[in-house]
Amino acid sequence: MEWQKLGVKLELDGELGFPIHEFIGEFHRFIQTDRLPIMLIDVHDYSHVHQGPGILLVGDEANLSIDQTDGRVGLHVAYKRPLGGTTGQKLARVLRLAAQAARALERSRHLKPAPAFRSDRFTVVVNDRLSAPNTEETRATFEPELRAFVAEAYAGVECALEPESDPRRLFGMRVALSQRPTFDELIKSLATLQ
Amino acid sequence: MVKMVGSWKERLHDRMPAPLAEEIDVFETQIEMRKQGKLDEKVFAETRLRRGAYGQRYDNGQRHDGVRARTLEFPSNDVHKGPDTKWDAPGMMRIKIPFGYLNAEQVELLADISEEYADGISHITTRQDIQLHFVNIEDTPDLMRRLASVGITTREACGNSIRNVTACVRAGVCRGESFDVSPYAHAVAHYLLGHPDVQDFGRKFKIALSGCQHEACGLTGLHDGGLIAKTRVVDGQQERGFGVYIGGGLGAVPFQAKLLFEFVDEREILPTFQAISRVYARLGEKRNRARARVKFLVQKLGVEEFRRLVIEERESLPEDARWTAMIDATREWADDPLKPGAPLGEGNRPEGFEAWHRSNVYAQRQPNYSLVTLRVPLGDLTATQMRQLADLSRRFVNGSLRLSVEQNVVLRWVSNADLPALYQALRPLGLEMPGAGSIADITACPGTDTCKLGIASSRGLARELSRRLTAQYDELDSVVKELKIKISGCFNACGQHHVADIGFYGNSRTVGGYTVPHFQVVLGGQWNENAGAYGLAIGAVPSRRIPEVVQLVAERFRREREEGESFQQYIRRIGKKEVKSMLDDLKSVPGYQADRSFYSDWGDPREFSLGDIGVGECAGEVVSLTDFGLADAEREVFEAQVALDEHQFREAAERAYRSMVEAARGLIKTKNIDISSDPEVIVSDFRRDFHETGLFHDKYAGAKFASYLFKAHRSWAEVSSEESAHQLVEEAQLFIEAAHACYQRMQQRP
Structure with missing residues (x-):
């Protein structure tokens, strides 16, 4: 199956220790300093929206946001442009971008206390109802590919998957792992898979 | 696999x-x-x-x-998708x-x-x-x-045509309306959508409908065309009709719409707007976009002459059965409740319900039903909220909702007995906030967030003001709560700042060599009476000080107003000079080193700059009907080539022939915009006006290209081989090129 428009949301570890709009300045610095390996365009403030995209960093290939959907804060990376390669290679690229952004945010000297994101708790989303309606059939097709990717990227760590249950929502699977690598380790591992 | x-x-x-x-x-x-x-x-x-x-x-x-x-x-x-507009x-x-x-x-x-x-x-x-x-x-x-697939079109949502037709969200349930304008808004929107007579405007044309004269309703006063519902009794029979208004508009030069017709029978509104469209298309400015809205044409001609022209045009319109059929269909419009209305009752109410009920619930004229306004911050809804709203509309009302011009969502036909349950159900969506339509419920255009023309951050300012005013809401005096704030990112007024009690639009000033975001303060606009009066521009204040402006103006109004005095009356009574002096202390800008916050905008830490302003597309490109016709011809011949590549030579031949007819039709539109779509008529008119006059003839090739059309018209259906289809496609391309050249020559003529 040719999956495109893949996304990953890394869960925040604990609570944010500062107002969400503090990310606005940080994302502008991402643009100014070319912090990520994709072209970044602008920052958009959706902090007024109830459980919305929070602060959005718009890119050409992908958007990033400090997403608040369902009241769960996390770093969401949503690819827009088609990716080449196998499903595993695509997932590696998306997750790697999320990990790079998470690492940069965790290391920012402007965000205090430093936010922490979970490398072992994330949701993978397919933002395309044509190829990936939120059905059992999609799950049955996607899950083995996701499991194979996780097994490679996380080197045999135990993995629990939970699908998004509301059929009107985008198809997605929450991934919970038994070990939590650092983002440096994860980025290094994913680089070999892209 | x-x-x-x-x-x-x-x-x-x-x-x-x-x-x-x-x-x-x-x-x-x-x-x-x-x-x-x-x-x-x-x-x-x-x-x-x-x-x-x-x-x-x-x-x-x-x-x-x-x-x-x-x-x-x-x-x-x-690759570009327009002048200076990158494809990606x-x-x-x-x-x-x-x-x-x-x-x-x-x-x-x-x-x-x-x-x-x-x-x-x-x-x-x-x-x-x-x-x-x-x-x-x-x-x-x-x-x-x-x-x-769900019955929505984006056609003519932008560009020089009839934009979305708006109407009062209370239509059908309002206590003061003449009648429900909803089905008429539907009829006007669908009759004019894609209509040939609305394709050749110099600018956009916005229409609004209102059920009554005195409330805000449809804001007809600020629209290019407005319709206000009226009834009259003739021979003991009540007749429905509309007062028709023309030439309103905001922007840099705001105009109040003028009464064009006191009473137009309901069955006449479609031809009346068709006639208005024809007059505007024919006489409206096309070259100078800044003077191309219909308000300038009405000003230039005078409303009496404009009226005469519309009447004359109406008399010459060919009869259209839809004029009455679409209006007759309004009688079938149904907007019924889901369940019988029941009183609110005296039971336990959820916390916060009373305040919400006071500000967000409007008693419909139908007993035991309410219209509920959901306050949507900056008009932004997530997909999750949208799905849950759909669920609530099915659970509490008839599976529908309306969007308001104050960027909110409205549910109608809520049984009063259901109001506490609805309030509870809105809480998980974050849409239970009280203060709908109040000073804390601020309207703002996109501004610098996404608009190419934005100068200052209207949404950033609105977010900040809303945050502060919502926090103070319970303590605010009732007369202050009722004030309206509207913000535009520039003078084009998409935030409708002219009709707010307190309005702002973005501009800038240079201080010490730095550009500083400012907002022009506009006070005393009138929301009621269908946007009956525009506010006074008082002066520009640094963006950072706008919250102080709101606080000061609201407090002075609360303290100094006379019994029963509205904000508009208050501002006019104390006079522009006094209002201006009220703001004088807030106009200063500290030095760059003293306070850098003045040099960036709300919600955007970048140092403020005007360098990102682009060329707006509000005005669209003035593209003639002939340009469109020739573009259609080119698309058709492109499809012919595709068909040829796929060895569909019959289809290729037909498309090639149709492309020539389209190109000819485009040229004929320079002389007759009502040209039929019948190929017989088109070829005949082309022969008479372009071939026999020599107008189409090429300096070197003479009548050769015209002859391609005549030949194709006679015999395209006889094409029986790929080779002959190929030849026809080639000839079609040459004919279209010749049509372009002909049109260029025509434009160069004095």
Whole structure:
């Protein structure tokens, strides 16, 4: 199956220790300093929206946001442009971008206390109802590919998957792992898979 | 094994109205042609605008990141979707929602497409549209197909045509209306949609309907065309009709609409607006866009002469059966409650319910029913909220809702007994906030967030003011609570600041060599009486000090108002000089080193700059009917080539012939905009006006290219081989080239 428009949301570890709009300045610095390996365009403030995209960093290939959907804060990376390669290679690229952004945010000297994101708790989303309606059939097709990717990227760590249950929502699977690598380790591992 | 998922086009084939499906296919072809450089970028720009695909900030590929100006290196940087507009740059999709009416299925679909093609947000505009931002132009055909499958079109949402037709959200349940204007808004919107007489405007034309004269309702005073419902009794029979208004508008030069006709019978409103459209298309300014809105034409001619021309035009219109059929259909309009109305009762009320009930609930004229306004901050809704709203509309009302010009959502026909349960159900959505329509419920256009013309951050300021005023809301005096704040990012007034009690529009001032964001303060506009009066511009204040302006003005009003005095009356009583002096202390800007916050805008830490302002597309491109005709011809011959490549030579021949007819028809439109679509008539008129006059003839080839049309007209159906189809396609291309050359010669003539 040719999956495109893949996304990953890394869960925040604990609570944010500062107002969400503090990310606005940080994302502008991402643009100014070319912090990520994709072209970044602008920052958009959706902090007024109830459980919305929070602060959005718009890119050409992908958007990033400090997403608040369902009241769960996390770093969401949503690819827009088609990716080449196998499903595993695509997932590696998306997750790697999320990990790079998470690492940069965790290391920012402007965000205090430093936010922490979970490398072992994330949701993978397919933002395309044509190829990936939120059905059992999609799950049955996607899950083995996701499991194979996780097994490679996380080197045999135990993995629990939970699908998004509301059929009107985008198809997605929450991934919970038994070990939590650092983002440096994860980025290094994913680089070999892209 | 690769699973075949097909396409939205295939999947929705049976669910789209055929003409709409075909229009979208045509647009998809135009996208492909533009990518290949086979369609002029100016023509494509106006084409996409008329499909609702609008430009967005930074789409010229330039952005100041706060440190330096940078070029955005989009993948297809040498391809443009309009003058100076990069192909890959994210754009905005405006979706027309006539009179703001949506059913639950449409709401769910909007939620889906906001996630898949945009940033997950559906934005409600001040004209009851939905806008999606950060949309790629190549996604727009599928986006449109999915909308078409639930009965929504984006056609003419932008560009020089009839924009979304708006109407009062209380229509049908209002205690003071003459009658329900909803079905009339539907009729006007659908009659004029794509109508040939609205295709040759110099600028956009906005229409609003209102059920009464005295409340805000449809804001007809600020529209190009307005209709206010009226009844009269003739021979003991009540007749429905409308007062018709013309030439209102905001922007840099605001005009109040003028009464064009005191009473137009309901069955006459469609031909009346058709006649108005013809007069505007014929006599409106085309070259100078700044003077091209109908308000300038009415000013130039005088309303009496404009009226005379409309009456004259109306008399010459060919009869159209839809004039009465569409109005007769209004009688079938049904907007019924889901369940019988019941009183609120005395039981336990949830915490916060009373305040919400006071500000957000309007008693309908139908006993035991209420209209409920859901306050939507900055008009932004997530996909999750949209789906839950669809659920609530099915649970509490008749599976529909309306979008308001104050960027809120309205549920009508809520049984009063259900109000506590509805309030509880709104809480998880974050839509239970009290203060709908109050000073804390601020309207703002997109401004510098996404608009190419934005000067200052209207949304940033609105967010900040709303945050502060919501926190103080319970303590505010009731007369202050009722004030309205509206904010525009520039003088174009999409935030409708002219009709707010307290309005602002973005501008800037240079201080010590730095550019400082400011807002012009506009006080005393009138929301009621259908936007009956515009406010006074008082002076520009630094953006950072605007919260102090609001606090000061509101406090002075609370303290100094006389018994029963409105804010408008108060501002006029104390006079502009006094109001100006009130703000004098707030106009100063500290030095750059003393307080740098003045040198950046709300919600944007970058040092303020005007470098990101682009060329707006509000005005669209003035593209003539002939330009469009020739572009259609080129698309048709492009399709002919595709058919040829696929060895479909019969189809190729037919398309080649049709492309010539289209090109000829485009030329004829320079002389007769009512030219029939019948090929016999077109070829005959072309022969008479372009061939026999020699107008079409090439300096060297003479009548050769014209003869291609005549030959194809006689014998295209006899094409029986790929070779002869190929020849016909070649001749069609040459004919279209000759048509372009002919049109250029005509334009060069004195």
